[in-house]
Amino acid sequence: MSSLPICIGVDVGTSGTKAIAMDIRGAVLASALREYPLASPKAGWAEQDPADWRRAVLEALTELAAKVDSRAVVAIGLTGQMHGSVFLDAENKVLRPALLWCDQRTAEQCETITEKAGGEAALVAMVANPALTGFTAPKILWLRDNEPELFEKTRKVLLPKDYIRWVLTGEYATDVADASGTLLFDVRNRCWHKGLMSKLDLDPSLMPRAFEGTEITGSLLPEIASQTGLPAGIPVAAGGGDQAAGGVGCGIVRPGIVSSSLGTSGVVFAFSDGVHADPKGRVHTFCHAVPGKWHVMGVMLSAGGALQWYRNTLCHEEMHQAKSSARDAYTYITDQAQTVSCGAEGLLFLPYLTGERTPHRDPFAKAAFVGLSLRHTKAHMARAVMEGVAFGMRDSLDIMREMGIPLEVSRVSGGGGRSELWRQILADTGRIEIAQINVDEGPAFGAAILAGVGAGHFKSVEEACDNIIKETHRIPVIEENAVCYESYLQEFRACYTVLKGGFQRMAEIVG
Numbered sequence: 001m002s003s004l005p006i007c008i009g010v011d012v013g014t015s016g017t018k019a020i021a022m023d024i025r026g027a028v029l030a031s032a033l034r035e036y037p038l039a040s041p042k043a044g045w046a047e048q049d050p051a052d053w054r055r056a057v058l059e060a061l062t063e064l065a066a067k068v069d070s071r072a073v074v075a076i077g078l079t080g081q082m083h084g085s086v087f088l089d090a091e092n093k094v095l096r097p098a099l100l101w102c103d104q105r106t107a108e109q110c111e112t113i114t115e116k117a118g119g120e121a122a123l124v125a126m127v128a129n130p131a132l133t134g135f136t137a138p139k140i141l142w143l144r145d146n147e148p149e150l151f152e153k154t155r156k157v158l159l160p161k162d163y164i165r166w167v168l169t170g171e172y173a174t175d176v177a178d179a180s181g182t183l184l185f186d187v188r189n190r191c192w193h194k195g196l197m198s199k200l201d202l203d204p205s206l207m208p209r210a211f212e213g214t215e216i217t218g219s220l221l222p223e224i225a226s227q228t229g230l231p232a233g234i235p236v237a238a239g240g241g242d243q244a245a246g247g248v249g250c251g252i253v254r255p256g257i258v259s260s261s262l263g264t265s266g267v268v269f270a271f272s273d274g275v276h277a278d279p280k281g282r283v284h285t286f287c288h289a290v291p292g293k294w295h296v297m298g299v300m301l302s303a304g305g306a307l308q309w310y311r312n313t314l315c316h317e318e319m320h321q322a323k324s325s326a327r328d329a330y331t332y333i334t335d336q337a338q339t340v341s342c343g344a345e346g347l348l349f350l351p352y353l354t355g356e357r358t359p360h361r362d363p364f365a366k367a368a369f370v371g372l373s374l375r376h377t378k379a380h381m382a383r384a385v386m387e388g389v390a391f392g393m394r395d396s397l398d399i400m401r402e403m404g405i406p407l408e409v410s411r412v413s414g415g416g417g418r419s420e421l422w423r424q425i426l427a428d429t430g431r432i433e434i435a436q437i438n439v440d441e442g443p444a445f446g447a448a449i450l451a452g453v454g455a456g457h458f459k460s461v462e463e464a465c466d467n468i469i470k471e472t473h474r475i476p477v478i479e480e481n482a483v484c485y486e487s488y489l490q491e492f493r494a495c496y497t498v499l500k501g502g503f504q505r506m507a508e509i510v511g
């Protein structure tokens with residue numbers, strides 16, 4: 001058992017809640033995970049019961065308190081899935097299941113918001129982002145339009161982790177990073193955008209007070225302390241939305257440092273000293289969990305997911321081989337891809353299996369192999385998939401470069417980052433050095449760091465990250481490969497432009 005002070009990070013995720021206990025040297029002493037279901041009562045809807053989050057968090061905290069010296073716990077930091085909406089009445093009763101980030105029911109309300117704001121450019125000027133169906137503001141308008149009797153009773157709208165904050169501390173509060181994803185937040189001035197709320201006829205008192213990520217928003221209630229075994233009164237820091245807290249957890253806290261995450265989806269996340277918004281709304285601009293800073297983010301809907309689709313659809317032999325060996329199917333697939341040169345001899349893959357966010361904002365976009373010929377084998381196809389995903393990430397990097405954001409090194413994370421070949425392809429296509437780091441604990445780790453700063457155990461988020469997070473390896477750009485990829489990149493981009501109309505027409509044919 002550690003005698004050093006311990007900070008807890010709680011991540012209220014979509015598939016489950018993960019809580020970790022970290023000592024102030026950054027060592028993870030224990031973690032606990034509790035899962036819960038996601039309901040889809042209608043096509044395109046995604047809901048969860050906040051009572052499930054509450055149960056999961058309290059069980060996870062109880063488990064952590066039993067696994068570590070609970071008297072050493074000095075602070076809790078919160079993070080979680082962004083954009084979700086919990087509607088509370090005057091007695092703090094949850095009025096209906098929460099609508100989640102991936103819920104798609106609000107297309108009409110997005111149009112209303114854009115129109116009332118005076119068009120997309122005006123909206124981006126106000127809140128730094130365009131209206132997307134996943135964001136919180138359209139969900140509030142949906143409630144008003146479709147369940148007016150519940151809207152009438154609503155007194156507070158809380159984001160998922162902030163409902164948990166209320167459970168733990170009895171306080172209504174959020175953080176500026178998570179608030180940025182509501183579409184009601186003045187990202188530039190780090191406060192609620194009362195002007196936009198008035199245009200939408202929403203009462204500003206619906207939203208909780210917004211704090212910087214390291215600020216203390218309340219303390220653990222005695223009844224929660226006795227239920228979980230944690231010390232009563234320990235401070236609960238604001239924390240951050242999962243992207244911002246995940247950024248802190250990878251040390252993306254200084255200019256020039258970016259992260260490239262190759263999970264099922266792909267995220268390019270860049271630190272920014274000032275507010276840069278893309279007028280075309282292709283990347284998100286949010287407040288960072290680092291006080292007074294921002295971050296810009298490009299999101300690919302299918303990144304690692306594209307290689308997963310390729311494996312599941314075309315690699316049964318490799319999956320079979322993997323079963324009878326100690327290697328996984330992805331290593332067989334990437335070994336094949338390694339035998340082919342850059343550009344897969346003229347085979348391109350557009351990775352838009354589930355539509356695309358950055359850079360196209362096109363729900364109809366589809367994936368495609370372009371340029372297949374008799375000489376191409378599965379090895380070429382595997383390489384093309386990996387390169388297509390990397391070209392998609394390059395698109396995000398180039399938008400950020402256009403916006404004047406310094407990009408010096410990209411820290412890689414997510415399952416796809418395990419592949420040495422994919423890391424090199426990311427470096428060469430993106431023309432950016434790729435770094436590996438010593439931790440991969442995700443947003444809960446970032447939340448624990450924010451709590452440690454809030455409780456005074458570190459001078460700043462930057463100092464904490466410098467102490468705890470280290471680069472273990474750097475992969476330089478191979479210039480010859482980078483030059484080869486530049487020509488393919490032009491064709492990759494041209495393919496989408498040519499095929500775009502066809503994707504839409506085919507969606508109509510399929511109905």
Ligand code: ADP
Nearest residue numbers: 263264304305307308330331414415416418419
């Ligand atoms: P999630 O976003 O669902 O948490 P992960 O971060 O675990 O996903 O990443 C899963 C993806 O990582 C898979 O879809 C696959 O594309 C990729 N992946 C996992 N292992 C490897 C590997 N050894 N080589 C290449 N890609 C891999």
